[in-house]
Amino acid sequence: MVAQIIDGKAFAAKVRGQVAQHVSALKAQHNQTPGLAVVLVGEDPASEVYVAAKHKATVETGMTSFEHKLPADVSEADLFALIDQLNADPDVHGILCQFPVPEHLSERRVVARIDPAKDVDGLSVVNAGLLASGEAGLVPCTPLGCLMLLRDQVGDLTGKDAVVVGRSNLFGKPMAQLLLRDNCTVTVAHSRSNDLPGICKRADILVAAVGRAQMVQGDWIKPGATVIDVGITRVPHPEKPGKSRLIGDVDFGPASEVAGAITPVPGGVGPMTIACLLANTLTAACRAHGLAEPQGLTA
Numbered sequence: 148m149v150a151q152i153i154d155g156k157a158f159a160a161k162v163r164g165q166v167a168q169h170v171s172a173l174k175a176q177h178n179q180t181p182g183l184a185v186v187l188v189g190e191d192p193a194s195e196v197y198v199a200a201k202h203k204a205t206v207e208t209g210m211t212s213f214e215h216k217l218p219a220d221v222s223e224a225d226l227f228a229l230i231d232q233l234n235a236d237p238d239v240h241g242i243l244c245q246f247p248v249p250e251h252l253s254e255r256r257v258v259a260r261i262d263p264a265k266d267v268d269g270l271s272v273v274n275a276g277l278l279a280s281g282e283a284g285l286v287p288c289t290p291l292g293c294l295m296l297l298r299d300q301v302g303d304l305t306g307k308d309a310v311v312v313g314r315s316n317l318f319g320k321p322m323a324q325l326l327l328r329d330n331c332t333v334t335v336a337h338s339r340s341n342d343l344p345g346i347c348k349r350a351d352i353l354v355a356a357v358g359r360a361q362m363v364q365g366d367w368i369k370p371g372a373t374v375i376d377v378g379i380t381r382v383p384h385p386e387k388p389g390k391s392r393l394i395g396d397v398d399f400g401p402a403s404e405v406a407g408a409i410t411p412v413p414g415g416v417g418p419m420t421i422a423c424l425l426a427n428t429l430t431a432a433c434r435a436h437g438l439a440e441p442q443g444l445t446a
């Protein structure tokens with residue numbers, strides 16, 4: 148079997164188009180423009196690239212982008228003062244602090260400082276709790292993007308055996324909650340699970356977020372399964388010196404001979420993350436103004 152390649156880039160463009168339509172209606176009918184503030188601490192080159200991509204996508208969908216760059220040695224007090232100011236700003240509906248932050252800061256404390264209603268990363272304890280309780284909060288962008296791809300690819304997920312490899316607060320746990328909400332039978336496996344290949348092999352839906360390049364082998368995959376690869380490891384380019392390329396957590400070549408459908412890296416989950424950040428910002432703006440939430444752009 149040769150797997151269908153799931154085009155995350157094209158799907159993300161479609162989602163961004165839907166967001167843009169809602170944004171223009173919001174402006175025309177309610178004179179409101181959703182705003183996203185991105186905070187970058189320090190000068191990590193990879194983070195600079197991501198933040199620039201987020202800024203571009205935000206502006207392209209008609210939303211306002213606020214960028215705040217702080218020096219790597221900024222104190223927690225000064226960072227919190229900025230977050231407090233953004234929390235209080237009615238033009239800012241979403242706040243994201245790019246990770247990783249420098250060693251002397253705590254990601255957990257930074258996220259806790261952001262108003263949960265503006266936490267468009269969906270990483271706060273409040274939003275994690277709302278998701279676990281089946282209530283409306285803001286859902287982390289990468290799991291939300293994977294859910295959208297899965298619903299589009301598979302249709303109704305009810306009764307499917309889903310295996311999530313990885314148990315992070317950022318991805319694995321919220322992904323498992325979303326799959327459970329869509330009536331999958333969910334297994335959360337991780338690097339210390341016994342018989343990881345055997346667990347994966349049971350999955351109709353396999354979501355790999357182990358954080359180890361090409362760890363999931365072709366013979367770990369049930370024939371016909373839908374495979375979502377969340378890994379992004381940057382490695383030196385094999386042919387072009389000085390350049391890098393991205394590889395996923397799945398050994399793509401062999402896996403694509405067994406799976407029914409599979410996301411590539413790059414061009415799979417990554418672009419969906421940014422599209423869902425925009426969707427979350429729109430959702431937060433609609434809620435802030437007491438308006439109906441956009442259909443199809445939330446979990």
Ligand SMILES: Nc1nc(=O)c2c([nH]1)NC[C@@H]1CN(c3ccc(C(=O)N[C@@H](CCC(=O)O)C(=O)O)cc3)C=[N+]21
Nearest residue numbers: 243244245246247268288413414415416417418420421
């Ligand atoms: N507070 C916070 N929220 C985040 O959501 C967050 C973060 N910090 N820190 C870093 C990670 C990483 N991340 C990605 C977003 C888009 C792509 C993406 O679009 N990737 C493209 C390729 C991009 C390339 O070629 O470099 C793809 O996979 O096709 C990847 C990774 C968001 N992150």
